[in-house]
Amino acid sequence: MSAPVSIDGAEFARQGECLEGAAPLSALARLQDLLTDTDGTVAYRLAGTVRRDGKPSIDVSVAGVLRVLCQRCLQPVELDIEGSRKLVFVPGSTLGDFDDEEEDTDYLPSEDRISPLELVVDELLLAMPISPRHPEDACPVSLPLVVGAASSGQSLN
Ligand SMILES: [Zn+2]
Numbered sequence: 073m074s075a076p077v078s079i080d081g082a083e084f085a086r087q088g089e090c091l092e093g094a095a096p097l098s099a100l101a102r103l104q105d106l107l108t109d110t111d112g113t114v115a116y117r118l119a120g121t122v123r124r125d126g127k128p129s130i131d132v133s134v135a136g137v138l139r140v141l142c143q144r145c146l147q148p149v150e151l152d153i154e155g156s157r158k159l160v161f162v163p164g165s166t167l168g169d170f171d172d173e174e175e176d177t178d179y180l181p182s183e184d185r186i187s188p189l190e191l192v193v194d195e196l197l198l199a200m201p202i203s204p205r206h207p208e209d210a211c212p213v214s215l216p217l218v219v220g221a222a223s224s225g226q227s228l229n
Pocket residue numbers: 142143144145146147149205206210211212
């Protein structure tokens with residue numbers, strides 16, 4: 073099932089709608105520069121609800137495996153990414169009253185349409201480590217030594 077390009081988020085939430093599926097990594101344009109390949113998919117779920125305070129809200133969750141460059145050895149490393157976030161819709165004119173103090177909660181203007189796949193990408197980027205690496209001592213190739221620190225003529229084997 074492919075996601076609609078855009079939805080009326082506040083209405084989606086009020087109706088209690090739910091959208092879930094698997095987005096091919098190759099369809100997530102903003103991720104392309106980060107990935108070493110685009111095989112595979114990311115599972116996503118958008119679940120609309122109305123909060124106890126009456127505000128329409130969407131729970132966004134994503135999960136998938138991304139392959140990016142390890143920042144230590146520059147070889148591909150698989151990242152198991154999971155993320156979730158609540159989107160809360162309020163009239164745009166009141167947006168300034170909400171300073172996102174709740175953790176993992178974003179306030180959006182209820183007038184704006186939202187793009188499910190863009191939300192998925194946002195969530196993946198937020199859940200991704202700033203400096204992705206293999207686990208300690210698990211890089212598949214020997215690490216380049218700090219330039220200038222290597223002594224010549226000594227084998228590392
Ligand atoms: Zn590595």
